[in-house]
Amino acid sequence: MFATGIAEEDRKGSYVDRSISRPCNFEISQQSPVTHTQYPYVTGTSVLGIKYKDGVLLAADMAGSYGSTVRYKSIHRLKAVGSHAVLGASGEISDFQQVTQYLDELVLNDYMWEDGNKLGPQEIHSYLNRLMYNKRNKFDPFWNSLVLGGVENGQKYLGVNMIGVHYKDNHVATGFGNHLARPMFRNEWREDLTLEEGVKLLEKCLLVLFYRDRSSINKFQIAKITEEGVVISEPFALKPNWDFKAFHNPTLGADGSW
Amino acid sequence: MAKADVKLPQMQSGFDFGLCRRNDMLVKQGGKPAKFLKTGTTIVGLVYKDGVILGADTRATEGEIVADKNCEKIHYIAPNIYCCGAGTAADTEAVTDMVSSQLELHRYATGRESRVVTALTILKSHLFSYKGYVSAALVLGGVDITGPHLHAVYPHGSTDTLPFATMGSGSLAAMSIFESGYKEDLTREEGMELVSAAICAGIFNDLGSGSNVDLCVITKGGKEYLRNYKKPNPRTYIREKGYSFAKGHTQVLSTTIVPLKDKVTIIEGEAMEE
Numbered sequence: 001m002f003a004t005g006i007a008e009e010d011r012k013g014s015y016v017d018r019s020i021s022r023p024c025n026f027e028i029s030q031q032s033p034v035t036h037t038q039y040p041y042v043t044g045t046s047v048l049g050i051k052y053k054d055g056v057l058l059a060a061d062m063a064g065s066y067g068s069t070v071r072y073k074s075i076h077r078l079k080a081v082g083s084h085a086v087l088g089a090s091g092e093i094s095d096f097q098q099v100t101q102y103l104d105e106l107v108l109n110d111y112m113w114e115d116g117n118k119l120g121p122q123e124i125h126s127y128l129n130r131l132m133y134n135k136r137n138k139f140d141p142f143w144n145s146l147v148l149g150g151v152e153n154g155q156k157y158l159g160v161n162m163i164g165v166h167y168k169d170n171h172v173a174t175g176f177g178n179h180l181a182r183p184m185f186r187n188e189w190r191e192d193l194t195l196e197e198g199v200k201l202l203e204k205c206l207l208v209l210f211y212r213d214r215s216s217i218n219k220f221q222i223a224k225i226t227e228e229g230v231v232i233s234e235p236f237a238l239k240p241n242w243d244f245k246a247f248h249n250p251t252l253g254a255d256g257s258w
Numbered sequence: 259m260a261k262a263d264v265k266l267p268q269m270q271s272g273f274d275f276g277l278c279r280r281n282d283m284l285v286k287q288g289g290k291p292a293k294f295l296k297t298g299t300t301i302v303g304l305v306y307k308d309g310v311i312l313g314a315d316t317r318a319t320e321g322e323i324v325a326d327k328n329c330e331k332i333h334y335i336a337p338n339i340y341c342c343g344a345g346t347a348a349d350t351e352a353v354t355d356m357v358s359s360q361l362e363l364h365r366y367a368t369g370r371e372s373r374v375v376t377a378l379t380i381l382k383s384h385l386f387s388y389k390g391y392v393s394a395a396l397v398l399g400g401v402d403i404t405g406p407h408l409h410a411v412y413p414h415g416s417t418d419t420l421p422f423a424t425m426g427s428g429s430l431a432a433m434s435i436f437e438s439g440y441k442e443d444l445t446r447e448e449g450m451e452l453v454s455a456a457i458c459a460g461i462f463n464d465l466g467s468g469s470n471v472d473l474c475v476i477t478k479g480g481k482e483y484l485r486n487y488k489k490p491n492p493r494t495y496i497r498e499k500g501y502s503f504a505k506g507h508t509q510v511l512s513t514t515i516v517p518l519k520d521k522v523t524i525i526e527g528e529a530m531e532e
Contacts, residue, residue, distance in 0.1 A: 179430035183459040208437045246421035253404035256375045
């Protein structure tokens with residue numbers, strides 16, 4: 001499953017980060033210093049994650065925004081990693097694709113040892129942490145907030161990573177989800193949520209995000225990770241409610257206001 | 259009856275920005291820019307079956323410090339109109355006071371109860387003419403002869419007329435509660451529960467908001483100002499015995515007694531004329 005188009009020099013061991021193998025240019029030249037892209041181009045918005053009774057649920061919409069326009073409407077921002085983990089990403093999509101490429105190589109090389117051991121979500125998260133922090137130290141970060149959810153030996157795992165800042169919690173969110181969804185999670189999350197309750201909670205938050213986050217669209221995916229494995233749902237839409245009386249004629253009885 | 263004349267403040271040329279140049283110069287010379295008192299804030303309003311419910315938190319911040327743990331952010335505009343304020347505390351206080359006085363004079367001139375749109379128009383013309391420099395973001399609500407009204411007013415002078423509104427740094431946390439919980443024709447209890455849940459979401463999830471929940475319920479019949487309706491952040495550990503500092507706790511290093519009689523001269527004379 002080697003990806004095509006990788007330069008000969010890069011096909012080394014998988015645990016060596018490619019950017020280390022390239023020599024750094026320390027010469028102080030007449031030209032301006034080496035800079036990398038300063039801002040993201042095609043971005044994904046929030047990712048939500050909660051633990052529930054039987055495992056972990058992740059949710060994200062499928063929009064790829066190019067600045068203020070919704071350029072791509074079928075971006076899969078939830079990717080399975082190995083057999084028992086899912087990675088969700090917000091931020092620059094191309095960086096997310098690069099990260100998943102690294103992770104695919106990691107999982108493949110681990111599989112090829114054929115020693116009966118498998119990389120669990122905690123190990124994958126540690127690898128991601130090193131990857132993100134290392135790039136950040138070279139002033140060339142992966143412009144992502146990554147959410148890793150997984151189940152290993154009955155232990156549920158849910159963690160976030162950006163620029164090497166990493167933390168775990170019972171419920172997480174990236175981007176706008178932090179402001180809009182986390183308050184709802186803090187009110188309503190319980191250790192023993194059933195699958196229906198968990199999905200209902202996520203759908204409630206996804207709808208609020210659709211109302212109030214301009215980069216989100218009404219097309220979502222939910223990923224479920226349990227002991228049995230990973231299931232990522234087909235894209236679905238939610239039903240927004242625009243039918244308030246006050247929206248029909250807002251300034252009724254308030255002449256002069258707008 | 260005299261013709262009702264609401265006078266807008268007369269200005270020759272808007273703001274004088276001379277002090278801004280001075281501040282820039284001071285900062286360039288190495289001084290620190292002046293901090294001002296902001297109400298970090300979560301303020302909300304919602305229209306329910308019989309009227310309007312306004313809610314606010316009670317934390318006022320000065321940079322990173324909490325300057326006032328229990329300030330009042332729901333301002334009086336008229337007996338039937340109240341206004342929550344977020345942004346710079348001085349601006350919200352001053353602008354709501356100004357509108358309140360103008361409306362009182364207007365009530366004497368017209369002999370009628372004030373209308374929410376009047377307050378709205380005075381606020382938005384004032385804020386617009388100051389180009390956003392009067393940093394006041396307001397949730398204006400009230401019930402008048404034309405019914406219940408709720409408006410959101412922004413610092414640059416634009417307004418929104420909404421069934422539910424939130425403003426301030428905690429507005430996203432509060433809005434998530436409203437968006438998932440609002441229905442039409444809520445009862446008074448449901449409305450108060452939803453408003454206090456929204457303010458609590460701001461208090462616990464936003465660092466600029468905190469302490470207690472203030473509520474104000476306005477109906478056709480009147481208003482109910484519920485100061486500190488909820489106090490979800492009590493001071494848990496207080497020493498019951500209190501603290502006492504008996505004599506001898508502090509070591510006295512030296513004593514100097516200055517008799518005041520020598521310094522004060524008492525002159526017998528006549529009482530001052532008015």
